[in-house]
Amino acid sequence: xxxxxxxxxxxxxxxxxxxxxxxxxxxxxxxxxxxxxxxxxxxxxxxxxxxxxxxxxxxxxxxxxxxxxxxxxxxxxxxxxxxxxxxxxxxxxxxxxxxxxxxxxxxxxxxxxxxxxxxxxxxxxxxxxxxxxxxxxxxxxxxxxxxxxxxxxxxxxxxxxxxxxxxxxxxxxxxxxxxxxxxxxxxxxxxxxxxxxxxxxxxxxxxxxxxxxxxxxxxxxxxxxxxxxxxxxxxxxxxxxxxxxxxx
Ligand code: FPP
Numbered sequence: 001x002x003x004x005x006x007x008x009x010x011x012x013x014x015x016x017x018x019x020x021x022x023x024x025x026x027x028x029x030x031x032x033x034x035x036x037x038x039x040x041x042x043x044x045x046x047x048x049x050x051x052x053x054x055x056x057x058x059x060x061x062x063x064x065x066x067x068x069x070x071x072x073x074x075x076x077x078x079x080x081x082x083x084x085x086x087x088x089x090x091x092x093x094x095x096x097x098x099x100x101x102x103x104x105x106x107x108x109x110x111x112x113x114x115x116x117x118x119x120x121x122x123x124x125x126x127x128x129x130x131x132x133x134x135x136x137x138x139x140x141x142x143x144x145x146x147x148x149x150x151x152x153x154x155x156x157x158x159x160x161x162x163x164x165x166x167x168x169x170x171x172x173x174x175x176x177x178x179x180x181x182x183x184x185x186x187x188x189x190x191x192x193x194x195x196x197x198x199x200x201x202x203x204x205x206x207x208x209x210x211x212x213x214x215x216x217x218x219x220x221x222x223x224x225x226x227x228x229x230x231x232x233x234x235x236x237x238x239x240x241x242x243x244x245x246x247x248x
Contacts, residue, residue, distance in 0.1 A: 004226035014186035016060035023192025023216030036080040041218035052222025054133040068142035089119040100132030106178035107141030143202035150176035187232045191217045
């Protein structure tokens, strides 16, 4: 069958796609392996999807790599995930450079182990002048954490008389979120047949199209991303308006 890439409308590529990468553990179980194998294979999916996103001109790709709640997993799994992140950064930096990818993070990066922070900072500054895809890793991220943090800073600025409460609107509030400089995702993908948002970008997905697939993350490849974008392009986005209003 023809690749979804060739069937895409090049004038309607979403600028920002966010992905909840789920199903690594189930993939490993299905293959009779320890959970960490699923995460390892998940890194290959990350590579493929990052390439595929750049190839069709997506500007921002946000990946939910580690949630605030993931800290509650067994210590050996958390340690393995942190080690995998360090390795992935080491292994992938050169190819990210070749693909003109920039890197940034959202989430409570302070909570990450020193080694991860160090590798991330190095990679971020190395890729800083790139102009292609912006890869955003959500690490120790949860949307409620982000919103509470924004409220704390907003209240402090109000106490410090930097802002007036009557000036608070969507735009001003968004400036306090981790995603302040990033436009909202038009498309949110979740793999593994779970129909949940799991505390991811709750504010930012107010009008996003949601796409759920049964595929487990380790089996997800760029072709699957293109299929999701194709599906997105065949939806009508109304933003609360009627179909007739969109035509006129
Ligand atoms: C969800 O599967 C996946 C994660 C919690 C971690 C995602 C991490 C990676 C793919 C590797 C590192 C990432 C980068 C960006 C290099 P799960 O463990 O919840 O699966 P399950 O629901 O089947 O148990």
